[in-house]
Amino acid sequence: MNISVFGLGIIGSHCADNLTAGNHQITTWNRTPKKRDDSVTSASEAARKSEILCFYLKDGIACRETFEALRPALTSNHTLINHSTVDLDTTKWLAEQCSALGTAFLDCPFTGSKVAALNCELVYYAGGSEVLIEELRPILNVTSKEIIRLGDIGAATIVKVATNLISASTVQALSEGMAIAKAHGVSPDTFIPAVLSNACGSRLASMKLPAMANGDFDTHFSLDNMRKDSALAIKLAEQAGLSTPGIEATSTTITSLCESGYAALDYSVLYKQF
Incomplete structure (x- = not known):
């Protein structure tokens, strides 16, 4: 798959590396540019390069700002997976904005820190469509050891x-x-x-x-x-x-x-x- 990772902190950087090792085509973007061969300079460019967009961002403000930056590039062919830990209002806002654009959305924060991310042993809490979760499972499995289904968007x-x-x-x-x-x-x-x-x-x-x-x-x-x-x-x-x-x-x-x-x-x- 073509996957773009937004946010290259401790977790996002390891997940990007592991997805690359899993033979996915990875594009990365970080608000503070990182020296990586797979990085691009704008969020919208990262969105245009991939169908799957993974947020590993710091907080709700970062998620909202990044979403607005890539909004012009979003289509019904995209799926946004939010792995960031954010406030419930931001999760609902992201879901609403994606719905209006025809973009699929998965509420999917993780538990596990640096070592778990390095060893592909994160645990994902997944909220959203069961069909979408199953479609994304081959991608989520690359960076995790378990996916826990938690109901509708917001529960995770x-x-x-x-x-x-x-x-x-x-x-x-x-x-x-x-x-x-x-x-x-x-x-x-x-x-x-x-x-x-x-x-x-x-x-x-x-x-x-x-x-x-x-x-x-x-x-x-x-x-x-x-x-x-x-x-x-x-x-x-x-x-x-x-x-x-x-x-x-x-x-x-x-x-x-x-x-x-x-x-x-x-x-x-x-x-x-x-």
Whole structure:
């Protein structure tokens, strides 16, 4: 297939490489130009070169701006797959704009960070037409290990934001727990195995606790992206009339750390507050 990838951050760049390795014809575009042989200088040019358009962009603003840039090139032959984590309003807006143009649209955010993207092990949350999902499965399978069908457009966006809320809250709890243990003389070498053998142990804990203990905040998923996603979760809660004090407190801490210069680091840098 001819596929254009929009957004060449940690995830988008690896997915573009893996799609190329899967013998697809790939065109890439990034708002800040990247030195790649497959890159073009304009979003509309990227759209004209491919039938399948994959967004791996930072946020809703980037998605809307990019869509407007490629709008003149969109036709009924195109399919737009939005892999970006955005607000629900932007997902619905993209779907409406595509529908008006006769362009197919799939709400398809992912879970998984740098290593998963590198190893073609993302998990896609797919919202939209079952027929369209099956048509796109050969493409989605190249960069993922699982595709989870979640119903109509919008459901995948909601689930992605809600699960990131859980991840942010978990890392905050891990940070607090290890800080308390360490302050009372329990070393991370003792604390971490105890957590991993506890009911609260998880794959996330096994990834983040050793890195936190070693001060290794190499970016797998940035603190700034988690700041954005925590704000999206709070907005969804407000729209539903729900009070969510846990994520609100964590989001405040995340924002403070971003403002202190840690925005580009992995969100496990939450441990830095201690």
